[in-house]
Amino acid sequence: MRILLIEDDPALGEAVRDHLAGLAHAVDWQTRLAEAEAALRAVPYDLVLLDLGLPDGDGLAFLKRLRARGDTTPVLVLTARDRVSERIAGLEAGADDYLVKPFDLGELAARVAAVARRYAGDPNPLLEIGPLLIDRARRIVTKDGAPVPLSAREWALLEALALRPGAIVAKERLEELLYPMGEEVESNAVEVAVSRLRKKLGAETIETVRGLGYRLKGR
Amino acid sequence: MRILLIEDDPALGEAVRDHLAGLAHAVDWQTRLAEAEAALRAVPYDLVLLDLGLPDGDGLAFLKRLRARGDTTPVLVLTARDRVSERIAGLEAGADDYLVKPFDLGELAARVAAVARRYAGDPNPLLEIGPLLIDRARRIVTKDGAPVPLSAREWALLEALALRPGAIVAKERLEELLYPMGEEVESNAVEVAVSRLRKKLGAETIETVRGLGYRLKGR
DNA sequence: CCATGCCCGTCAGCTCGCCGTCAGCACGCG
DNA sequence: CGCGTGCTGACGGCGAGCTGACGGGCATGG
Known part of the structure; x- marks a missing residue:
């Protein structure tokens, strides 16, 4: 799977990238929304991992723009915000799933696999x-x-x-x-x-x- | 667009309804908040036109209740109150736009079209x-x-x-x-x-x- | 400021599905 | 025929899950 990781924390980004790369995913890592948006227009990703707390813009607005453009790439939101209402806001903005920091890398991998399964041409085996x-x-x-x-x-x-x-x-x-x-x-x-x-x-x-x-x- | 019009003035209500209907909108017209609330629960409207001066309750409270329920249907407030503080109160209560009576039907149509544009593209799933x-x-x-x-x-x-x-x-x-x-x-x-x-x-x-x-x- | 009503966490009592145990039987094999 | 292996109906205990009741918290309204 080709995955776009949008995360500004160097340590976390590296950990996620390495872990997913170890599972044979191709991971592109961007730390800014502007660059991520450019990458999304250029490359057909299978999945987007989106951190909401980026310094250069509102992640939710970014997600809404994406959906408004008609982009249906699955998006998995990563965030420290843990209130129910904010989760709902994320899902309503068009996220496919939600993961609250701190999260277990294994759980992340499982969610990624689940999203992949859901959207792959062949559903689940x-x-x-x-x-x-x-x-x-x-x-x-x-x-x-x-x-x-x-x-x-x-x-x-x-x-x-x-x-x-x-x-x-x-x-x-x-x-x-x-x-x-x-x-x-x-x-x-x-x-x-x-x-x-x-x-x-x-x-x-x-x-x-x-x-x-x-x-x-x-x- | 399916529009719920809440307005107790017969002349104004009829004018608005007819004008919008002429623009190919489906308009339901209620004159009481209680009935409007029931209609809102039953039918998924694309837009609500809300007159604040209704005889059977406070329109702002009605709007707040709506938002408290999590209903995100766009609401356009119609009212004779034109003081800035009241506009602010309306927007804080969750209104998407504000139109002060007397208003031009053409302007109303333009605002409605703007809301329609803003929310088009992603019909809610x-x-x-x-x-x-x-x-x-x-x-x-x-x-x-x-x-x-x-x-x-x-x-x-x-x-x-x-x-x-x-x-x-x-x-x-x-x-x-x-x-x-x-x-x-x-x-x-x-x-x-x-x-x-x-x-x-x-x-x-x-x-x-x-x-x-x-x-x-x-x- | 009290009355009312809704929301929802807590608890207790209960139901019922799950499953290990056992006994009796079936069947294959020598 | 005797033995070993496997099958299955019955039993019963345990615990997961369900739900009615209670009460505190909070908003609404008078």
Whole structure:
């Protein structure tokens, strides 16, 4: 993704740029609104990260101008302003999301990914397995088009199996996935979980491989 | 443009209505604040023409209430009061422009056109989610066509969810949105807010995702 | 200055979904 | 037939989440 970062704080700007660059994004960093505006006219960015507290103008007004021009580039606002009304003002000015300083770089990356997913030509990756459609981002499974509500355990189990459809996943692996060594189970909890999942998704979707584990009916 | 005219003088009201209608505007004419308020809640107007000298209430207070609700519909004030301090009071109450009686109908039309120009280009995006219509610019929600009055908290919550319909929003995220780190809540305030919002919008509109958060029922 | 009403945080009691446990059964294998 | 492995219905406890009630805060209005 090609990202325009508008941020005047050198330390923060560098940190954000480096972090996103490390995630294989192409980041252009501007510290002034005037320069940013020029860059936006010249280059088709996939995303704009906009700090509202810039010294050479009002970020919100900048954003409104952008939208008034018909520019629909997704904008993620970074700011220290944290009042609800100001967030709302930001969103009403045309921001797609809002991140309040100080923010975690990991969270920033997640938001960036979310925006990217939302606006990319291919939305989010849907896994299609037989009659099942698995939307990992939205945490939604549909069977023959009908949504199937899953509990947390069931979802975790399905995700583990759906990661590589057709591959055998050992029961022990599933066990340590569902119960990450905090509390071992001393029963057939995994089997029960599989059973319950099968009841919701259909018995034929999960195949038992005796002595080894389970696998999703891939194809 | 859809214009709400609030004016109790029959002759003037008729003149204004006819003149603007002749310029291809859709004009609703109310002579009382109470009726005007009801109309404003029900219909998304592009512009309000407000006479301050109405017999059933203070026009300025009416305007302040409107703004306090977060309604950003442009308001053009018509009045006989011409003192500078009163103009200032009007603008501080949230008026976008001011016209002193007697005014020329041509000038009125010019001001209306100016407002239209200022707000054109971005027709406010309406979010449609099931039976809900969410007008973010005007802060109006309708359910099955009927307007639903929301408090500030309720609106903030709805907007957070409506930003990405169908996506799960973590309870912690909602919490930091509603109570931006000024004062943390040590109760189930978010749950209560959701409950109250559900009571207004219908239980089925907001889905609980156990252990994760909430989401708006997309489509 | 008090009355009224709305907003909303807090709390308590409750409901209900989740899920680990267990027991009884099915089935494959030698 | 005996054993091992896996399946599933039933049970019950735990805890997340829901909601009615209460009260303080704040604005409005008389």
